[in-house]
Amino acid sequence: MKELENQGKKQITDPLSEIINIDRLVHSPARLSILTYLSVVEEGDAVYLLNQTGLTWGNLSANVTRLQEAGYIEVVKEFKDKKPHTLLKLTDRGRKAFHDYQNKMRGLLDVQTD
């Protein structure tokens, strides 16, 4: 009987405990938005992200730096038509982190709706 109670508790507490382990780097709305829009393309430049996410240059730049430092995105700075051009790409690590985050959040939301 006690074992069953424990099992019941475990079923409820385990998925919810995942919220503690959620990747906070991905969890921020701005960074989540950047990762989401980079996940649907192979690579895109800063203007693309600026338009799609609606972030300001400063905000985009700060969050891109944090994602780059974590190894989630790759940033290539180059000159195109004599103008600076920043190309961004999701790394394998970043893609995995994004998918893990999606799965964890989905699991959490499923527990909430159950």
Next chain:
Amino acid sequence: MDTSDQKNLERRVFTSFFQAGIIEAFTGIILLQLGVAALFSRSGFGDWESALLTLPIALILLIAVFLVRRFVVIPRLGRVKFLPERRRKLSKLILVPTLTLIAGAVVGYIFSENDSLRHIFVGLIPFSLVSIIVFSAAAYFLDMKRLYVYGAVVGLIFPLGKYLETVIVSRNTLPATILFTAFVFLGMATVFLVDFLRKYHEPEV
């Protein structure tokens, strides 16, 4: 976000690159060329001669559209390399209309050599069929439903023009119908472009 959500987002991102009226401008220019060629043809020039005479103007206008895309649209929307799945779809998009147009041209040539078949070709069926196939392929591969409507509209021009010719009894009714539709498409392209320019500004780095 599950796979279907991600696919929808990818489709939304992809279609956002066509909101500046480029497709409408492209369609309008092709129709403009056909309309002017039809006018020439009714002024005594041969069918192929008229088409060749109007082709350079159409090419210049098409190059202008590509330049607008290159120097006005892309700097405002950003540069993106889409996923391999989308790139495969795009290569199919180029292949299907190309094969259809080649098939149409071959059938057209065969029909034009035969006097009894010539009338059918120049008038109706192949042009409408080619338009519907090309636009349907574009609608399917670009995930843009409005292109089905464009296909139906363009496909209807010749039958409608021919019908109006019998009602109004004027030599220039068919070219006028084509030109009217061309200007509708070019008008739409202008409205889309103006709206796009209002919404998006070239970002200052």
